[in-house]
Amino acid sequence: MFSLRTCSTDGCAHWALHQRDVCRKHLEDPQDYDQETAAMLSGSEVISELNLSSLVLKDLDLSGKRIERCILSQTDLRGVDFSGSRIRLVYLDFSVLVNCCFRNVKLYNAVFAGSSIENCNFSGSDILRCNFCGIQCRETLFNESDLYASRFIASNLNRVGFKDCNLKQVRFEHAQISEADFSYSNTEDAFFENKAYKM
Amino acid sequence: MRFFSYFSVLHFSNCYLIGPDGPGDAVLIDAGIFDEGLLRLIEDNGLYVRWVLITHLHHGHIQGLQTLLKIYDAGIHAFDAESLEAPVQPISESKPPVCGPYSFQVLETPGHSNDSLCFLCDGMLFTGDTLSAGSVGHTPTGYGRALLLSSIRKKILSLKEDVLIFPGHGPPTRLAIERRFNPYLQEKL
Numbered sequence: 001m002f003s004l005r006t007c008s009t010d011g012c013a014h015w016a017l018h019q020r021d022v023c024r025k026h027l028e029d030p031q032d033y034d035q036e037t038a039a040m041l042s043g044s045e046v047i048s049e050l051n052l053s054s055l056v057l058k059d060l061d062l063s064g065k066r067i068e069r070c071i072l073s074q075t076d077l078r079g080v081d082f083s084g085s086r087i088r089l090v091y092l093d094f095s096v097l098v099n100c101c102f103r104n105v106k107l108y109n110a111v112f113a114g115s116s117i118e119n120c121n122f123s124g125s126d127i128l129r130c131n132f133c134g135i136q137c138r139e140t141l142f143n144e145s146d147l148y149a150s151r152f153i154a155s156n157l158n159r160v161g162f163k164d165c166n167l168k169q170v171r172f173e174h175a176q177i178s179e180a181d182f183s184y185s186n187t188e189d190a191f192f193e194n195k196a197y198k199m
Numbered sequence: 200m201r202f203f204s205y206f207s208v209l210h211f212s213n214c215y216l217i218g219p220d221g222p223g224d225a226v227l228i229d230a231g232i233f234d235e236g237l238l239r240l241i242e243d244n245g246l247y248v249r250w251v252l253i254t255h256l257h258h259g260h261i262q263g264l265q266t267l268l269k270i271y272d273a274g275i276h277a278f279d280a281e282s283l284e285a286p287v288q289p290i291s292e293s294k295p296p297v298c299g300p301y302s303f304q305v306l307e308t309p310g311h312s313n314d315s316l317c318f319l320c321d322g323m324l325f326t327g328d329t330l331s332a333g334s335v336g337h338t339p340t341g342y343g344r345a346l347l348l349s350s351i352r353k354k355i356l357s358l359k360e361d362v363l364i365f366p367g368h369g370p371p372t373r374l375a376i377e378r379r380f381n382p383y384l385q386e387k388l
Contacts, residue, residue: 013359069202073373089204091363093376109204113332113376129206131370133333134380149211151370153333154380169211171333174382 015051015071024054024074031056041065063101093131123161143181200301200321204365205240207231210259212367215325216240216248217301224249226298227273228318228325229367233263238270250298252290253277254327254367255315278307279314290316306354310347311336317355323363324374330355331366332376335383351384 005016007023014023020033027033034056041047041062048068055072059079067087075095083103087110094114102122110130117137123144130150141161149169156176163181167190175192203216209232218225222245230251241248248271254260256279264285267273276296280289290296295305304319308329315336318325328336330351338344360375377384 013361015361089371091371091373093373109370111371111373111376113372114379129370131332131372131376133372133376149369151332151334154382173333 015053018050018052201244202323203240203244204371205237207234207237207259207263209234210262212259213365213369214260214263215365216246217320218244218246219300221245223247224299226250226252226301226303227267228252228365229254229260229327230263230267231259231261233266233270237263247271248273250296250301251275252296252298252303252316252318252325253287254317254325254329255312256282257312257328260327260367277314278316282314308347308350308354310338310343310350315350319358319362322359322361323365324355324358325365326355327367329366330364330377330381331369332364332372333381334369335381348383356384 007014007016007026008021009026012023012026014025016022017024017027020027024030037052037055038057038060042060046066047070049070051071053071054074056076057080061081063081063083063085065085067085067090070090072090072092073094075092077095077100078098081101082105083101084105086106089109091111092115093111097115097117097120100120102120103124105125107125107127107130112135113131113133115135117135117140120140122142125145127145127150128148132155133151133153135155137155137160138158142165143161143163146166147170148166151171152175153171154174157180159179161181162185164184167186170190172190172192201218201220205214205216212231214231215228216225225246225248227248248267251267251273253275256277264275268285275285275287276290277287278289278291280287290305292305292307296303301320306317306319308315308317311328315327315329317327317329335347335351338347356378358374362374364372364374364377
């Protein structure tokens with residue numbers, strides 16, 4: 001279950017952060033909080049049920065972790081290595097991801113919607129039923145990945161690699177796609193047209 | 200409180216399970232298909248399905264009910280109490296379900312079907328086929344589409360941006376995402 005507590009500041013409707021009674025906006029020591037949280041994440045094999053919204057992480061090794069039911073919305077992640085991790089039901093929406101490595105990850109029900117994703121590598125991964133709607137994505141690789149039932153609706157994809165991917169039930173409607181490589185992928189099983197989808 | 204999502208490959212539909220931290224009575228939202236995987240999820244976590252909330256009576260969301268009722272003595276809650284063979288307790292906005300310690304607000308959202316409901320619980324909104332990531336439910340007519348969009352605008356878009364959305368099909372999303380990127384919600388009525 002998501003650990004959602006409202007910020008203790010009067011009139012604030014945002015959720016309180018993990019191990020704090022306030023949200024990011026009302027945190028007195030945001031940089032200390034980021035450092036403390038980075039150390040906690042590095043030392044944990046399983047990261048679950050945390051609200052870490054607006055966290056700033058740089059050059060951190062989170063490879064091989066199990067990350068479940070976490071809110072990491074509006075985070076700023078640069079040079080973070082998630083390779084080989086299992087990430088399930090995690091919200092990374094409206095975040096900035098630059099030079100992050102998601103190689104050989106198992107992503108299930110993860111939400112990246114509205115994020116800016118640049119120079120990231122998701123190659124060789126299982127990316128099942130993930131939400132990439134509205135992402136601004138450039139110079140990023142999804143090559144040799146299983147993207148089953150993921151959604152890239154209304155996204156902007158520039159110089160993105162989808163080479164040799166499983167695109168079964170993947171939805172790209174209303175996406176702006178330029179210089180993307182879909183070679184060896186089953187594009188016939190994906191949805192590209194701007195029309196309603198029958199549920 | 201624990202929360203699980205389960206995906207049925209047969210109808211590409213989701214169902215959701217909410218239960219206590221330890222063993223005990225749980226709520227199942229939709230019963231797409233009651234297969235071995237869902238049974239294992241319930242039993243391995245020491246849960247007993249005591250209440251079932253139905254978002255709407257389309258096949259992909261209720262097919263598992265008969266099997267479920269052979270295993271669990273569960274109360275079925277839906278808007279349309281007449282159309283199912285099983286005993287159903289009718290629910291609506293003015294008559295929300297009573298599910299032990301779990302409190303659900305009911306939103307009536309006709310459009311995809313006349314009996315469509317959404318359930319709001321603890322910052323999580325279960326939307327059935329009304330709204331999904333980047334899309335809305337299928338409607339056979341223009342009137343149905345207008346009704347659906349009107350329901351979404353009046354009942355869902357008025358909620359807090361932080362609300363997490365768990366649809367009947369596809370990946371999870373959040374209200375702030377749908378407001379900004381869902382192409383169907385940019386349409387003018």
